[in-house]
Amino acid sequence: MEAHIDLWLAASIVAMSLLLSAFFAGAETAFTAASRARMLSLENAGDARAAIVNRILAVRERFIGAMLIGYNIVAIGASAFMTSVLTAVFGKSGVLYATAVMSVLVIVFAEVLPKTLAITKAEQAALLMARPVAFAVALLGPPALAIEAVVRLMLRPFGVSIGEHQSILSPTEEIRGQVALLHREGGVAKAERDMLGGLLDLSDLSVSEVMVHRTTMRTIDADLPSQEIVREVLASPYTRMPLWRGTPENIVGVLHAKDLLRALDAAGGDASRLSVEALALETWFVPGTTSLRDQLKAFLTRKTHFALVVDEYGEVMGLVTLEDILEEIVGDIADEHDVAVSGVRVQPDGSVNADGGVPIRDLNRAMDWNLPDEEATTIAGLVIHEARTIPDQGTAFNFYGFRFKVLRKARNRIATLRITPLPPPPAAKRED
Known part of the structure; x- marks a missing residue:
């Protein structure tokens, strides 16, 4: 009768120990795998359990130490108790039986099962166990602190600090x-x-990388007759036009189409009565090294959408607009007045004919490619950088998994390229 009671007592203690082991193992997995962003969002929404989870994760080493201490105490205790009981019943062979039985029970019910459930529903499991885990961390905190201090001393000669959580990634x-x-x-x-x-x-891009280059800017000679300036403004797809005098680099102002139309209406439709330069807005010059983030803030602060980009010598490089920056976020913004040609023309065979001035970022976004843009801004610049020369018409190069062929060259500039994705290389055959 006593032996029967002892077996039931042993089974009860082992079952309780396995439950506690499963709790500690599952809690460690759930809290580690839980999304910190999700927990912070729930805490901001007023979830007290999420606040507990975040508070525990703020002392991650202490939490992990407490979970490991709790898990090992109950697992080792259960194994020792089971060994003593089975040794008393079966003699020396009871050690083998206890080892086999506890190994299966611990691996299945105290390791694999709780960790699988916890990692499948990490956030839900972390919230469910938040208060019990907080109690366990408070209870096992002192020994966890002592163990943490010992581990710090052991790792110090190797230059490892367990107090630094900073990721190698930004x-x-x-x-x-x-x-x-x-x-x-x-x-x-x-x-x-x-x-x-x-x-x-x-923050990583500068205005010089997204600007409209001065060679493709639509500008107006301020010395033209007023009637011709009006015709050029009406024929342009843009509402803001830089005015120049003497040379195209000498920008004297920016003419807004709405201001011109208001003045034309006030003059009774007689363009000859207009003083176009008097209508021009003051030109805003920005350095080409300005980041897009700073330029976006500047546009919002000044409540304007247009700026001319200059280099370190004050020479005009191009122009940048608010739309240029927004297009870096949302992609190409087209309206009924935009020029239809985008510079990227997909061919039936899967290749792409692209103008040399097409930005690499725009091509990557349009085709879902991953061509590098660290060394060059445009696709022609990338080819020149890789070829280390200005290639002639008909020349082809293979790099980055693509074939680049120069279709047309204008003076020292690559005008048009054909870009063809190359098939992946065949897998190397194994030699027996």
Whole structure:
């Protein structure tokens, strides 16, 4: 009768120990895998359990130490108790039986099962166990602190500090990686991924990388008759036109189409009575090294949408607008007055004919490619950088998994390129 009672007592103690072990193992997995952003959002929404989770994760080493201490105490205690009981019943062979039985029970019910459940529903599990875990951390805090101090002393000769949580990645890179992962898993659409990526890139890009180059700027000679200036403004797809005098680099003002039309209406439609230069707005010059983030803030502060970009010598490089910056976030913004030719023409065979001045970022976004843009801004610049020369018409190069062929060259400038994705290289055959 006593032996029967002892077996039931042993089974009860083992079951309780396995439950506690499962709790500690599952809690460690759930709290580690839980989204910090999700927990912070819930805490801001007033969830007290999320606040407890965040408070515990703020002392991560102490939390992990407490969970490991609790897990090992109950697991080792259960194994020792089971061994003593089975040794008393079966003799020396009871050690083997206890080892086999406890190994299966611990691995299945105290490790794999709770950790699988916890990592599948990490946030829900962390919220559910928040208060019990807080109690366990408070109870096991002193021994966890002592163990943490010992571990610090042991790691100090190796130059390792367990108090530093800083990731080797910047916060921007962390967000970018998370967005890329969600896109790969289908949680974020390509357009949303591109928008988030463009927003994160604003600090890394300068206005010189997105500006309209001076060779393609639509400008007006201020010395032209007023009637001709009106015709040029009406024929232009843009509402703001730089005015120059003497040379195109000598910008004397910016003419707004609305101001011109108001003045024309006030003059009874007689363009000859207009003083166009008097209508021009003051020119705003910005350095080409200004980041897009700073330029966006400046546009919002000055409540204007247009600026001329100059280099370190004060020479005009091009112009940048608020729309240029917004397009880096949301992609190409087209309206009924935009020029239809975008510079990228997809061919039936999957290749792309692109103007040399097409920005690499725009081509990557349009085709979902990943051509590098660190060394060059335009696709022609990338080819010249890789070729280390200005290639002749008909010359072709293979790099970055693409074939680049120069279709047309104008003087020392690559005008048009054909870009063809190359098939992936065949897998190397194994030699027996």
